[in-house]
Amino acid sequence: MNKKHLSAGMVHTLLLSYTLLALWPIFLVLINSFKTRKAIFKDPMAIPTVETFSLVGFDKVLARSSFDIYFSNSIIITVVTLTLTLLIGAMAAWALSEYKFRGNLLMGLYLAIGIMVPIRLGSVSILNLIVELNLTNTLTALILVYTAQSLPLTIFILSEFIGQIPKDLKEAARCDGVSEYKIFFEIILPLIRPAIATVGIFTMVPVWNDLWFPLILAPGEEARTVTLGVQQFIGQYVTDWNAVLASLTLAIIPVMILYIFFSRQLIRGITSGAVK
Amino acid sequence: MIMTVSRKTLKSFPTHIVVFLAPAVLIYSVFMIYPLLDSIRLSFYTADQAGVTTFSGFANYVTIFTDEAWSNSFWNAFKNNMVLFAIHMAVQNPIGLMLAAILSLPRLTGRHTYRTAMFMPTMMSVVIIGFVWQLILNPLWGVAESVMDLVGLADYFEPWLGQEGTALVTISLISVWQFVGIPLMLLYAALLNIPEDLVDAGQIDGANHWRIFWYIKFPMILPAMGVVSILTFVGNFNAFDLIYALKGGLAGPNFSTDIMGSFFYRVFFGFQLQLGNPTMGAAVATLMFLIILVGIMIYLFGVQRRLNRI
Numbered sequence: 354m355n356k357k358h359l360s361a362g363m364v365h366t367l368l369l370s371y372t373l374l375a376l377w378p379i380f381l382v383l384i385n386s387f388k389t390r391k392a393i394f395k396d397p398m399a400i401p402t403v404e405t406f407s408l409v410g411f412d413k414v415l416a417r418s419s420f421d422i423y424f425s426n427s428i429i430i431t432v433v434t435l436t437l438t439l440l441i442g443a444m445a446a447w448a449l450s451e452y453k454f455r456g457n458l459l460m461g462l463y464l465a466i467g468i469m470v471p472i473r474l475g476s477v478s479i480l481n482l483i484v485e486l487n488l489t490n491t492l493t494a495l496i497l498v499y500t501a502q503s504l505p506l507t508i509f510i511l512s513e514f515i516g517q518i519p520k521d522l523k524e525a526a527r528c529d530g531v532s533e534y535k536i537f538f539e540i541i542l543p544l545i546r547p548a549i550a551t552v553g554i555f556t557m558v559p560v561w562n563d564l565w566f567p568l569i570l571a572p573g574e575e576a577r578t579v580t581l582g583v584q585q586f587i588g589q590y591v592t593d594w595n596a597v598l599a600s601l602t603l604a605i606i607p608v609m610i611l612y613i614f615f616s617r618q619l620i621r622g623i624t625s626g627a628v629k
Numbered sequence: 630m631i632m633t634v635s636r637k638t639l640k641s642f643p644t645h646i647v648v649f650l651a652p653a654v655l656i657y658s659v660f661m662i663y664p665l666l667d668s669i670r671l672s673f674y675t676a677d678q679a680g681v682t683t684f685s686g687f688a689n690y691v692t693i694f695t696d697e698a699w700s701n702s703f704w705n706a707f708k709n710n711m712v713l714f715a716i717h718m719a720v721q722n723p724i725g726l727m728l729a730a731i732l733s734l735p736r737l738t739g740r741h742t743y744r745t746a747m748f749m750p751t752m753m754s755v756v757i758i759g760f761v762w763q764l765i766l767n768p769l770w771g772v773a774e775s776v777m778d779l780v781g782l783a784d785y786f787e788p789w790l791g792q793e794g795t796a797l798v799t800i801s802l803i804s805v806w807q808f809v810g811i812p813l814m815l816l817y818a819a820l821l822n823i824p825e826d827l828v829d830a831g832q833i834d835g836a837n838h839w840r841i842f843w844y845i846k847f848p849m850i851l852p853a854m855g856v857v858s859i860l861t862f863v864g865n866f867n868a869f870d871l872i873y874a875l876k877g878g879l880a881g882p883n884f885s886t887d888i889m890g891s892f893f894y895r896v897f898f899g900f901q902l903q904l905g906n907p908t909m910g911a912a913v914a915t916l917m918f919l920i921i922l923v924g925i926m927i928y929l930f931g932v933q934r935r936l937n938r939i
Binding site: 364365367368371375376378379381382393394397398437441442444445447448449452454455460463464466469471473476477478479480481482500501502504505508532533534537558561562563564565568569580583584587588594598601605609613616617620623624625 | 642643645646648649650652653654656657659660661662663664665667668671728731732734737739741743744745746747748749750752753754755756757758760761762764765770771772775806809814815817818821859863867869870873874877890893897898907908910911914915917918921925
């Protein structure tokens with residue numbers, strides 16, 4: 354195949370076919386969740402019409418499971434983890450990139466271990482620890498573990514950004530006698546806002562999507578997350594197609610809306626070389 | 630810990646540095662580093678029925694490698710995990726590279742829209758994506774079959790997810806479909822970072838797009854390919870969610886989709902009639918840690934060093 358003869362038409366055909374392959378399965382689930390059982394089987398590819406439209410699946414999901422609780426659990430876990438990670442991660446990143454102290458390099462390496470070594474491998478001891486702290490089936494357990502999981506990459510990326518901030522800004526503030534805390538919270542933090550947004554999305558996605566830790570640390574109904582909730586619900590009602598499709602749609606829609614909203618930010622973050 | 634630090638070091642260590650570092654270091658050490666180390670320690674212990682642990686040296690490891698049932702399960706999971714990794718390397722990364730190469734072509738309209746759409750599945754939960762494909766491949770619904778019928782291949786349809794011989798490959802391909810966005814984005818970023826004069830020089834010398842890609846661009850993005858490979862490796866040997874969502878803890882049919890992550894879960898937590906065994910689970914986790922470590926070492930000392938020499 355000679356790229357010189359790869360016309361614009363061919364390029365777009367290729368890209369469009371792949372886009373179709375990427376979106377079609379999700380689209381299919383979305384449209385069928387709004388149809389009657391009969392219509393789901395009769396013509397899966399058709400979009401819902403006035404005759405085939407039905408919300409019976411959603412009624413069943415909301416009646417048989419506490420999706421509202423799962424959602425609020427997932428939202429609380431994600432938001433608190435995000436806030437905690439970004440705040441203490443930025444503080445640590447600032448300390449590492451700004452101050453030359455003994456053991457700086459060693460501390461940086463220590464904090465970087467978690468970028469490559471998956472936290473799941475420590476699950477046996479994490480469970481023991483959570484049991485000892487009396488935190489099983491609580492959101493706090495998940496928040497603490499997810500914060501530990503998210504910190505290494507957050508610190509790594511934010512230190513790169515903080516390192517790029519011009520020296521004059523900080524030195525001018527120091528000459529005026531501004532404290533180190535004030536410099537960080539009032540000058541540095543606002544400056545790295547774009548980087549924080551990017552890192553925030555990187556942190557949020559794996560936390561929201563995780564199945565492992567909810568399954569091991571918080572399987573109980575009251576602390577269940579959306580991902581675990583959907584998994585358990587589908588396991589139970591696997592033959593009820595309306596309910597299965599509706600539960601998947603309920604899980605997909607919020608992520609999709611957030612993604613469409615933040616995709617530009619996220620993709621810019623990746624392509625600007627934030628992650629190397 | 631601070632108690633043990635001598636007064637002299639404390640004096641030479643400004644408080645604000647400690648304040649900035651302490652919260653992150655504390656949470657990270659307690660909930661990540663300590664459990665990882667403690668897990669390795671636990672792997673050298675055995676527990677009796679009352680839950681009392683006693684030191685037993687390498688007994689757990691000896692069991693895993695010499696007991697027939699254990700070693701069969703371990704090597705089966707390891708082999709399946711290698712197959713999963715091989716499929717990702719052979720399918721996901723080349724497709725990601727191809728799409729990235731096309732997306733980075735100059736004067737392409739709709740670049741943003743394509744990128745956004747292609748990256749969408751990567752953002753979704755593995756559990757959700759797994760169920761979506763389970764429905765599509767379900768013979769009861771017949772969607773996959775009717776799509777294949779459009780190109781005249783309906784006769785070749787089989788319930789791939791349910792058959793022992795095809796389940797692992799099918800699950801691997803579902804995962805490939807979902808995560809193609811990662812090599813796509815990282816390689817795309819690398820391609821955008823290539824200085825334009827290099828490409829211009831190639832064009833002046835009369836090279837076509839194809840030759841420019843393979844002789845100028847591709848060598849420049851080899852480091853990014855290395856990063857993609859190691860990310861794929863760590864991700865695959867840490868995978869669990871997709872298998873558990875689609876096949877449960879037993880990773881059926883007949884353990885044909887069992888990988889290290891699901892094996893670890895079953896040993897540690899138990900499943901149905903099998904009782905969980907935390908210290909044995911810790912041994913499996915330690916072995917997974919060693920496998921990942923070997924992968925990272927090969928990357929750092931084999932791949933990356935050679936790339937730097939180019």
